[in-house]
Amino acid sequence: MTCAVFLDLLAREASPIEFERPLVEARAAGAAPEELEELESAKASALRVRMIMRRHARREAELAALFDTAGDLAGLRDHDAVLEAIVRRARRLLNADIAYMTLNDDEHGDTYMRVTDGSVSAAFRRLRLPMGAGLGGLVAQTAMPYTSAYYLDDPQFRHRDFIDDAVAEEALVAILGVPMRLGNRVIGVLYAANRSERPFDQEETVLLGSLAAHAAVAIDNARLLQETRAALEELSAANTVVQARSAAVERAAHAHDRMTALVVRGGGAEDVAAVVTEILGGTLHMLDAEGRPLVTSGRPVALSDDDRAGVMAAARSARGQGRTVRRGDLWIASVSTGEEMLGTLALRTPEEVSGADQRILERAALVTALLMLLRRSVTEAEGRVRGELLDDLLGERPADPEAFAARARRVNVDIEAPHVVLAARCPSPDHRRRAAFWASSHASIEHGLAASRGEEIVLLLPGERPGDTARRIAKELSASLRVPVTVGAAGPVHGPAGVAAAYQQAQRAADALLALGRQGDGADAGELGFVGLLIGEGRDVDGFLAGALGPVVDYDTRRGTTLVHTLEDYFGSGCSLSKTAERLHIHVNTVTQRLDRVARLLGEGWQSPDRALEIQLALRLHRLRTR
Numbered sequence: 001m002t003c004a005v006f007l008d009l010l011a012r013e014a015s016p017i018e019f020e021r022p023l024v025e026a027r028a029a030g031a032a033p034e035e036l037e038e039l040e041s042a043k044a045s046a047l048r049v050r051m052i053m054r055r056h057a058r059r060e061a062e063l064a065a066l067f068d069t070a071g072d073l074a075g076l077r078d079h080d081a082v083l084e085a086i087v088r089r090a091r092r093l094l095n096a097d098i099a100y101m102t103l104n105d106d107e108h109g110d111t112y113m114r115v116t117d118g119s120v121s122a123a124f125r126r127l128r129l130p131m132g133a134g135l136g137g138l139v140a141q142t143a144m145p146y147t148s149a150y151y152l153d154d155p156q157f158r159h160r161d162f163i164d165d166a167v168a169e170e171a172l173v174a175i176l177g178v179p180m181r182l183g184n185r186v187i188g189v190l191y192a193a194n195r196s197e198r199p200f201d202q203e204e205t206v207l208l209g210s211l212a213a214h215a216a217v218a219i220d221n222a223r224l225l226q227e228t229r230a231a232l233e234e235l236s237a238a239n240t241v242v243q244a245r246s247a248a249v250e251r252a253a254h255a256h257d258r259m260t261a262l263v264v265r266g267g268g269a270e271d272v273a274a275v276v277t278e279i280l281g282g283t284l285h286m287l288d289a290e291g292r293p294l295v296t297s298g299r300p301v302a303l304s305d306d307d308r309a310g311v312m313a314a315a316r317s318a319r320g321q322g323r324t325v326r327r328g329d330l331w332i333a334s335v336s337t338g339e340e341m342l343g344t345l346a347l348r349t350p351e352e353v354s355g356a357d358q359r360i361l362e363r364a365a366l367v368t369a370l371l372m373l374l375r376r377s378v379t380e381a382e383g384r385v386r387g388e389l390l391d392d393l394l395g396e397r398p399a400d401p402e403a404f405a406a407r408a409r410r411v412n413v414d415i416e417a418p419h420v421v422l423a424a425r426c427p428s429p430d431h432r433r434r435a436a437f438w439a440s441s442h443a444s445i446e447h448g449l450a451a452s453r454g455e456e457i458v459l460l461l462p463g464e465r466p467g468d469t470a471r472r473i474a475k476e477l478s479a480s481l482r483v484p485v486t487v488g489a490a491g492p493v494h495g496p497a498g499v500a501a502a503y504q505q506a507q508r509a510a511d512a513l514l515a516l517g518r519q520g521d522g523a524d525a526g527e528l529g530f531v532g533l534l535i536g537e538g539r540d541v542d543g544f545l546a547g548a549l550g551p552v553v554d555y556d557t558r559r560g561t562t563l564v565h566t567l568e569d570y571f572g573s574g575c576s577l578s579k580t581a582e583r584l585h586i587h588v589n590t591v592t593q594r595l596d597r598v599a600r601l602l603g604e605g606w607q608s609p610d611r612a613l614e615i616q617l618a619l620r621l622h623r624l625r626t627r
Helices: 002-011 016-028 033-070 079-093 134-142 161-170 202-234 240-265 269-280 305-321 355-394 401-410 429-445 466-481 496-515 525-535 541-548 550-559 563-572 577-584 588-602 609-626
Strands: 098-105 110-117 128-130 146-148 174-182 185-194 283-288 293-298 325-327 330-337 340-348 418-425 449-453 456-462 486-494 522-524
Touching (some): 002 016, 002 033, 079 098, 098 134, 128 134, 174 202, 202 355, 240 269, 269 355, 283 305, 355 496, 456 496, 466 486, 466 522, 496 522, 563 577
Antiparallel strands (some): 098 110, 110 128
């Protein structure tokens, strides 16, 4: 009976003061000393049991907190291989002679070489840099990226003989180093270097910084995962809550493995979106920096205009907080790097998204940012090559035709095939900059060339219909920039020889369109009627006559009729049927029949003011050529 009382108190999780109640009641009832001593002993045992239960509860709470932290990990199995892959990719993407990584040693107060790719010096691979010494030591100390076009002669760094000797043995000249940070703490430095004097630009610094961020997360994830596994071995008797959190960690690990594999094998943003929806479910919307949809994966549920505006506002908040932000049934993560906003991921799901699953979405945003930067770097490099090729053509620089054709084939351009030349005019420098990026991407897709020259964008695209191509490009580019873009065209040209002349003709066509008030339109000289005759290269009179009057001249030649003469008298009499009949000494009905025949040959609308003017000019040119 005594034990039952205290067991009941333990079951009710009673406070310590309540354990005194059985003793108080026994004393009040006049219990014998032996019974009171037994109650006192039972109370002491019950309080010890209560203390042990409380200690176990605290341990369980600590375990739950540990798995909350483990939920933020991506499950790396061999982080050494991941670091080597990152260094190797950094070297390849920056086209550097060598890439390497140093990690900070807090115990020794310096930074040591961890991974190298392209190194030939054993002394360099064993190098340890004191904090603040050399470029790497300065990056590790200040948490700021530094670059030097000629390191050994660069006075901004504190040189040490043993560091300079190792750099000289490696024959390094230009060096770029960026910090690998976790929050406000620098854990190492990622470098790219060349054995020739070549400065690294801002884009390369941003790209290397993104890879450094990826490496820092991988290192921290490996450390945290190791700690988590040690805790799991120690606390093997975890309850169902622990098991659920462990499953979340494994899911995050699986997601990270798949997304890391995407980066290594060169996958795209749509592949990242597919991984997210496969693991988290729902619908993932990927938007660009201006809120335009790029990719939708999962159930086809469109974003409304109100949703899109809310998503962009939430994305700015997510970027500032560095974590996922919720808006209704949308979970939003910012795709950004450094100071630049690249896009947004918006996951629509009616289910609650746990903290570990939010980390998956954030990791997807990080991988997407990296892929966007990689794609931009590749696109810009290819765009520069295409621009240089087109500049060579437009500048008529002397070059070996076979060598030039080989250069063009490297970017999938068959320079001997028919091409049209386009000159696009934009209203402002900012629009021209955006148009140049659009043109470079478009030329890559269509296996053509693009370049920015002065105040216009020039394209060389496969095709034989310059007017149709000009109108298509004007429409698409105007829609992309949301301003009217005017496009003049010429061609087709076959081979490099005629490109420069066709470019001048395309420029004149663009000038004519702007002079005629046809902003946002596209045309070639041949489609501008007599205006095209005036601006066209070589003054193509035959082409103008064939377009304006050819069917009538051909009919007269075949049938022996005088429709051309009838048209001359018709216009010469002020378009009067009766006066025309008098001049020709024929009946008015005969004039009408002849003009009906002209209408069938030239098409309806031949007497409209614009067509009539062109026909009269063609009649005058025809008469001058047949005298």
